[in-house]
Amino acid sequence: AIETKIPVQSRELWNKHKVQKFNTSEEFEEKFISHVEWTLARSLYNCDDLAAYQATSQSVRDNLVIDWNKTQQRQTVRGGKRVYYLSLEFLMGRALDNALINMRTDTSAQDVGKTDQVLTKGNTSREMIRQAMKDLGFKLEDILEQEPDAALGNGGLGRLAACFVDSLATGNFPAWGYGLRYQYGIFAQKIINGYQVETPDYWLNFSNPWEIERAEIQVPINFYGYVDRTNGEQSTLAPSDWIGGERVLAMAHDMPIPGFKTSTVNNLRLWNAKPTTEFDFSKFNSGDYKNSVEQQQRAESITAVLYPNDNFEQGKELRLKQQYFWCAASLHDIVRRFKKNGRPWSEFPDAIAIQLNDTHPTLAIVELQRILVDLEKLDWHLAWDIVIKTFAYTNHTVMQEALEKWPVGLLGHLLPRHLEIIFDINWFFLQNVEKKFPHDMELLSRVSIIEDASSDRQVRMAFLAIIGSHKVNGVAELHSDLIKTTIFQDFVKIYGANKFTNVTNGITPRRWLKQANPKLAQLISETINDPNDDYLLDMSKLTELSKYAEDAGFQKKWNDVKQFNKLRLADLIKRLNGGVDVIDREHIRNTLFDIQVKRIHEYKRQQLNIFGVIHRYLEMKEMLQSGGSIEEVANRYPRKVSIFGGKSAPGYYMAKLIIKLVNSVAEVVNNDAEIQDLLKVYFIPDYNVSKAEIITPASDLSEHISTAGTEASGTSNMKFVMNGGLIIGTVDGANVEITREIGEDNIFLFGNLSENVDELRYNHQFHNPELPKPLKRVLDTVESGAFSPQNHHEFKPLTDSIKYHGDYYLVSDDFESYIATQDLVDEVYHKNKKEWLKKSILSVANVGFFSSDRCIEEYAETIWNAEPVKPE
Ligand code: PLP
Incomplete structure (x- = not known):
């Protein structure tokens, strides 16, 4: 049973007034009008296409939310393995038309009649809504055009994540996507005199009916500061205190992801950065009120903008901040959900699979190790075993300029405790390599997470991702072969070829x-x-x-x-x-x-x-x-x-x-x-x-x-x-x-x-x-x-x-x-x-x-070991 604060005697009342989905055009029309009047505070006299788009989306969203809640309850009750897809980009495009195609209206025995005709056409809700919109005085095609693209991605990698969440829901997998809610997606491109000119994509201008703001889910995230070992511990392997120097809050925004021909509705959780309400009193006391407000305002810049590079890494500090902010918030959420069940830590990898879409979320590996060692006080090696079994990493490129590396100094400044952990992970890894291939100093320096170039040392994120994962996959056969013979050749020697696999991409x-x-x-x-x-x-x-x-x-x-x-x-x-x-x-x-x-x-x-x-x-x-x-x-x-x-x-x-x-x-x-x-x-x-x-x-x-x-x-x-x-x-x-x-x-x-x-x-x-x-x-x-x-x-x-x-x-x-x-x-x-x-x-x-349903089945079977949780 799922926990609830509602006393038994009150539950009947809740059930009596259970919210209902619209199933017929008439019910939809009623919903639509009530959203025009109540949600938008508009009326028959000032409902334009934009308002009609918003009211339609709100009405459709209401249906999805009902299934969303049921899906989450079902997944909790059945307790199957959960999959989390971490991607810094989700190039979703528009949601309404897709929801109309995927959404199921219920045809319980008493509804048969009106909806049945529609359902047998194979196009469940879309035709019904088109007709209803017409009756209400609107053209569905014009309404759909009102929706701005959710352009939270650059290209293929982000669109892949969008296709995957569609297939995960369609396949009834208990799976969430985690990403960032950028205020500005990929820039809008204008061509002026033949030249590209970039203009900001302020996509949330008219608010976004597809997101559910979870003001109650706010995760504090720290940056900078120092590691305190005044507790007498000398070893970096022992639980350590990281005293953060700057704190921001990660607030959750959820997007319902409907599966096709199923009532499963999964979640895409996007984090938004907000200032904390804590105040820097040292600044305030010294009379520097303006500065302390400015510092708070800076928090929001973390999720302000998507970096507009495709297959190229620039190495900017704010980007690293984005990455940690997102990994830490997501892991906190995942761990919190796991802990509710009271299962032992050793079962974490049986309950959870985390897929890393490229190296952007590699810090999640380090963060989980930190949570287990520093906060949950697990032994380093036990913790590391859990980490490896939990994560898997998808590589997207063999091109050098696209491989992520972070200067050791920059990473250590922003995340001092994480850098220590990375050094320790590397130390144990290199020890094992040395045992297997004694005296091969060249090999050690080639595979070290820390690249020791003459001028500045860099953390090679792809190597960290390989070492912290149980599977690494490429995205097409040729590519998966290439990574084994080029950039990751040494790792094949070290781990054997079985750690490396292929899942050819697909589309929904x-x-x-x-x-x-x-x-x-x-x-x-x-x-x-x-x-x-x-x-x-x-x-x-x-x-x-x-x-x-x-x-x-x-x-x-x-x-x-x-x-x-x-x-x-x-x-x-x-x-x-x-x-x-x-x-x-x-x-x-x-x-x-x-x-x-x-x-x-x-x-x-x-x-x-x-x-x-x-x-x-x-x-x-x-x-x-x-x-x-x-x-x-x-x-x-x-x-x-x-x-x-x-x-x-x-x-x-x-x-x-x-x-x-x-x-x-x-x-x-x-x-x-x-x-x-x-x-x-x-x-x-x-x-x-x-x-x-x-x-x-x-x-x-x-x-x-x-x-x-x-x-x-x-x-x-x-x-x-x-x-x-x-x-x-x-x-x-x-x-x-x-x-x-x-x-x-x-x-x-x-x-x-x-x-x-x-x-x-x-x-x-x-x-x-x-x-x-x-x-x-x-x-x-x-x-x-x-x-x-x-x-x-x-x-x-x-x-x-x-x-x-x-x-x-x-x-x-x-x-x-x-x-x-x-x-x-x-x-x-x-x-x-x-x-x-x-x-x-x-x-x-x-x-x-090339259906992404096939990809998801392959991931589930060969990498996640996860099973669908089907609605009855
Ligand atoms: N950009 C957009 C908007 C897309 O829809 C897609 C679709 O796959 C891509 C980029 C990726 O294109 P390609 O696979 O040709 O790089």
């Missing part, structure tokens, strides 16, 4: 198919005769589609859905382009939509893509100049629109220059009347999750063209395939498994393999790469100022990096095979549309492996 088909592409979802459910959308839980059902891959009638329907989605994107682009059309709608059926949307990064090689576009343009011009007709040109280079999108880190010079180049090329190409709209280029500003939901379903082709060995997995590649887009890609990340699953005939692969990258790079160091002719012409054109007439040198850093600075990302090595493969794409798309559609259908038929 609820958001990325059902929600983003309702037309395709409908065609699928009709075709495979699955009116209740069960395929969204069992994606192997999609293989049924293979039967129709060459069926002309089905191909036409399939193509019609794609045209609809392309028009939807054309509309978005027109709106973003100030109402001016970029894409010729008349020819949209024969226009290949070639899309690359993702963070802008040299390793992702948007520069390769835009150089390819320039090459195409130059070829077209040359054909015309040498007397070719526009028909001949169109025959060789059929209609195409090249769409780019993505944010650059604000301080990433080269990435920003790539954005400018894309926009400058667009300016020239789009205004060249001679080529008659056969080629268009467009950069979509402010790429985010809600835009991705429009962009992804519209692709004919998408580009995943990273230098082999650099992209750990990629997840947008999976999203495009799930929406019937084909891929042009390198043999990198999850492209490898996509190829295996959908078949090599259905993907356009090109470029050097990861095993050749080192050698190619090595050679470039000694002699500048020999540029293939077409690339040389492209670079010469760029340098001639063709795209930057005001400043011929504008793009020189981009061309120089290839010509003179070692071409680290191997653009010159892959260029020819890239354009040859693009030629092949044109040929199939324009000369053999049937073949193209067949490939598209077969891709979707075989994409099932």
Whole structure:
């Protein structure tokens, strides 16, 4: 039984007045109006779309909260193992539409009638609400547009966490996400004169109906100060007192996470920093009132802003503060919940699994050790055993610049006791290594948590994460193999290969198919005769589609859905382009939509893509100049629109220059009347999750063209395939498994393999790469100022990096095979549309492996040893 303060005799009253979910449109309408009047203090006379969005969300949230409470009670009563997913980023996007798709209304016997019709349509609440909104005088689509994205992440890593919490709830796992409630998410990107300009994303402006403020859950978090050992203890291994010098409070904000076709509603707990009410009297007494207030105000800065770097670590003190603040608050919460059960500490790892999304939460390892040793007075080794069994770590990159390291001085200043603990962890670890591999000083220095570079010593967070975890996983097969042979090679020698495993990333088909592409979802459910959308839980059902891959009638329907989605994107682009059309709608059926949307990064090689576009343009011009007709040109280079999108880190010079180049090329190409709209280029500003939901379903082709060995997995590649887009890609990340699953005939692969990258790079160091002719012409054109007439040198850093600075990302090595493969794409798309559609259908038929439900099952089975807790 669960504890309660309510006396037995009062409980009947509670049960009598139990809150009810809305189950019918009428009940929803009543709820809606009461929220308009009571929650928003508005009325029939001043309820606009924003108010309607808020009242709808509040009403839906009420339903979720009822299931949320039941879920938490059920999970407590059953006492299964709990999973905690620690991620500094959750790129959730919008919540309302997703809740409408996932939410279950109850159909108890007496409700059957009104809701039953709706339920059997397979789209439980969404259709019902759409109709109700219409009756109330609103259009659901307009209401949904009112919601700002919860953009608390940079890219793939944050979106992965968002897909995982969806799948955890759907799979009925007792699992919470823990993160930070940034007041400013990832910046909004404006394009001004072709340049990226960052503006703050104050997403909480109109308050957030999806969060439940838990004012009663406030965890004190300390920083700075010193370690007190005046109790006579000399050893750092013994319980020690850390006297913090600065204190802030972590306040919980909860977001309900509904599973699909289940009443399980899990929790995403985000922490917000607040000043303590304690006052610094020494400052006050010395008359420094202003300063003591300022110090308090500083507390809030901890959760003010998300660091806008993707795959790059900057090493700023405030970032480390964020990390500790979040780890300490989350662990305090986890430990408190565990202690309520009165189970012995040795059972902690049987009750709890904590997954670290990258190294950002590595301090959680140290914090748990501190809690167990300093506060709970456990023996160091017993404590450490518990820690290792509890944690598992997901690695997301092999790139040096993305591996987290913290200067020993900085860490020791902010967290003096934690630094001691890290030194002790390292000491025991190195002792064990020395025992196993005696006299190998080189090895010891290579694997030490403390990197002893000549100038300053640094804490290598990835090594600490490996040492403090029982499992380490990469995020795609190739990547998981690579970590074992490169950055973590020594650790494989030390621990054996079994500590290292792979869980290939996935995406939730609820958001990325059902929600983003309702037309395709409908065609699928009709075709495979699955009116209740069960395929969204069992994606192997999609293989049924293979039967129709060459069926002309089905191909036409399939193509019609794609045209609809392309028009939807054309509309978005027109709106973003100030109402001016970029894409010729008349020819949209024969226009290949070639899309690359993702963070802008040299390793992702948007520069390769835009150089390819320039090459195409130059070829077209040359054909015309040498007397070719526009028909001949169109025959060789059929209609195409090249769409780019993505944010650059604000301080990433080269990435920003790539954005400018894309926009400058667009300016020239789009205004060249001679080529008659056969080629268009467009950069979509402010790429985010809600835009991705429009962009992804519209692709004919998408580009995943990273230098082999650099992209750990990629997840947008999976999203495009799930929406019937084909891929042009390198043999990198999850492209490898996509190829295996959908078949090599259905993907356009090109470029050097990861095993050749080192050698190619090595050679470039000694002699500048020999540029293939077409690339040389492209670079010469760029340098001639063709795209930057005001400043011929504008793009020189981009061309120089290839010509003179070692071409680290191997653009010159892959260029020819890239354009040859693009030629092949044109040929199939324009000369053999049937073949193209067949490939598209077969891709979707075989994409099932990439559902994040599969990932979660793998994590649960091979890493967490956790079981679902299903509602009755
Ligand atoms: N950014 C956003 C807004 C996304 O929705 C996604 C989707 O996966 C990504 C970034 C990651 O893209 P990629 O896997 O291509 O890096």
